[in-house]
Amino acid sequence: MSDLLALSEAVEKGNRKEAVRLTQVLLDVGTKPQVIIDEALVVGMSNIGEKFKNNQVFVPEVLIAARAMKETMAILEPLLVKAGIKPKYTAVIGTVQGDLHDIGKNLVAMMWRGANFGVVDLGTNVSPDKFVAAARDNRAHVVGLSALLTTTMPSMKTTVDALRGAGLKNVKVIIGGAPVTAEFAKEIGADAYGPDAATAVDIVRQLVGAV
Ligand code: B1M
Numbered sequence: 001m002s003d004l005l006a007l008s009e010a011v012e013k014g015n016r017k018e019a020v021r022l023t024q025v026l027l028d029v030g031t032k033p034q035v036i037i038d039e040a041l042v043v044g045m046s047n048i049g050e051k052f053k054n055n056q057v058f059v060p061e062v063l064i065a066a067r068a069m070k071e072t073m074a075i076l077e078p079l080l081v082k083a084g085i086k087p088k089y090t091a092v093i094g095t096v097q098g099d100l101h102d103i104g105k106n107l108v109a110m111m112w113r114g115a116n117f118g119v120v121d122l123g124t125n126v127s128p129d130k131f132v133a134a135a136r137d138n139r140a141h142v143v144g145l146s147a148l149l150t151t152t153m154p155s156m157k158t159t160v161d162a163l164r165g166a167g168l169k170n171v172k173v174i175i176g177g178a179p180v181t182a183e184f185a186k187e188i189g190a191d192a193y194g195p196d197a198a199t200a201v202d203i204v205r206q207l208v209g210a211v
Contacts, residue, residue, distance in 0.1 A: 004031075004040045007072075011044030014064030016071050023072040033076040034085060037116055041069050045114025049198030059107065062197065066110035073113070087118035089208045092134045093144035094122035095177075096155035101148035104177060107197040108144060115201045117142075128155070128162035135163060135171050141208045144200070145190075147177040156180070157188040164189065172207040176200060 001009075003026050010019040026036050048065040051057040080086070091112050095105050102124045109121045120138050122130060135143050143163060145156050156175050163171055175185050176194035185193035191207060194200030205211045 003029075004036070007036065007040035008044040008047070011041055011068045011072070012047045012065055014061065014068045016068045019068040019072045020075065023075050027075070027079075033079045033083070036072075036076060041072060042114060042116055045069055045111060046201070049111055049114070049201055053196060053198040059103070062107060062110070066107075066114065069110075069114050087116050089141045089204075089210065090118040090120065090138050091142040091144055091204060092120045092122060092131065092138060092140040093146070094126035094131060094134075095124040095146045095148075096152050096159055097125055097127050098155055099147050099149050099152035100124045101146070101177075104148065104197070105144075105146035108146065108176065108194065108200045111197045111201045112144075112204060115205065117204065128159040131159050132162050132166045132168065135168050136166065140171055142172045142174060142204050144194075144204075145173065145175045147175070147180060150179045153179060153184065156184075156190070160189050172204075174200060174203055174207065 003022050007019060007022040010022055023036060045065060048062055052062050093105060093109050095102050109119050112119050120134055122134055131143055145159055147153050147156055160173055163173060172191040174192040174194050175190045182193040192203045194203050
């Protein structure tokens with residue numbers, strides 16, 4: 001088995017020590033960090049994402065895989081920065097104003113990072129103005145809104161309106177969270193609805209034309 005394949009499997013299984021070891025082995029033999037990301041980390045996260053989508057694994061397994069990916073990224077990121085390499089696409093994500101739930105939002109952020117998007121995570125209880133400022137300052141391609149309360153869903157509409165009103169018309173907006181539906185996304189003028197974290201990866205790739 002090649003080391004890249006072994007690394008993708010270590011990430012998928014959440015085997016942190018092995019993932020870090022293999023990353024170092026690959027770097028030592030001259031493998032470029034970007035190749036390690038594209039051909040091992042993204043593959044491993046994408047595999048676990050598929051299994052999550054098909055209910056073959058659940059939230060803990062995804063979190064463990066994301067933790068392994070994060071540890072290998074900690075080795076690779078300084079090398080990418082040194083070489084001036086940035087992810088091609090940037091996504092801003094947050095839980096909307098009034099809402100403190102962040103477990104699902106964090107999963108989506110992790111999966112997006114696993115797909116090699118630059119992710120700016122604004123946390124919870126994020127005001128529309130803060131989303132607008134972050135989208136503008138980071139030249140975001142995508143803004144992701146999460147809500148878990150029916151009472152905070154209207155905040156999604158206010159945020160979409162604020163983004164459009166600020167002239168950020170090219171920024172694609174994806175919304176998700178347990179009470180949210182595709183119909184609601186359409187109704188408030190969002191570009192897409194993500195039913196789960198793994199599908200949210202497929203969707204943002206489509207939204208930015210990366211497929
Ligand atoms: Co709260 N809570 N909660 N809660 N809580 C719910 C959501 C609730 C359904 C429980 C219930 O009554 N049965 C209910 C909402 C009812 C409603 O509005 N319909 C509720 C309530 C009422 C409340 C409070 C008001 C309770 C109170 O204080 N009286 C309060 C509100 C606080 C606030 O936000 N202002 C509150 C507080 C809390 C805790 C702080 C205790 C805690 C949150 C901890 C945290 O997030 N750090 C909490 C929790 C844990 C829950 C439940 C139990 C679990 C939510 C969760 O994390 N699910 C929840 C009941 C339940 O769902 N069983 C409940 C797991 C997570 C992985 O799923 O977030 O849906 P989810 O994310 C999925 C998808 O939805 C999707 O991908 C994820 C992975 O597949 N997704 C996206 C999510 N965001 C996405 C964004 C995307 C795309 C996909 O694109 C950007």
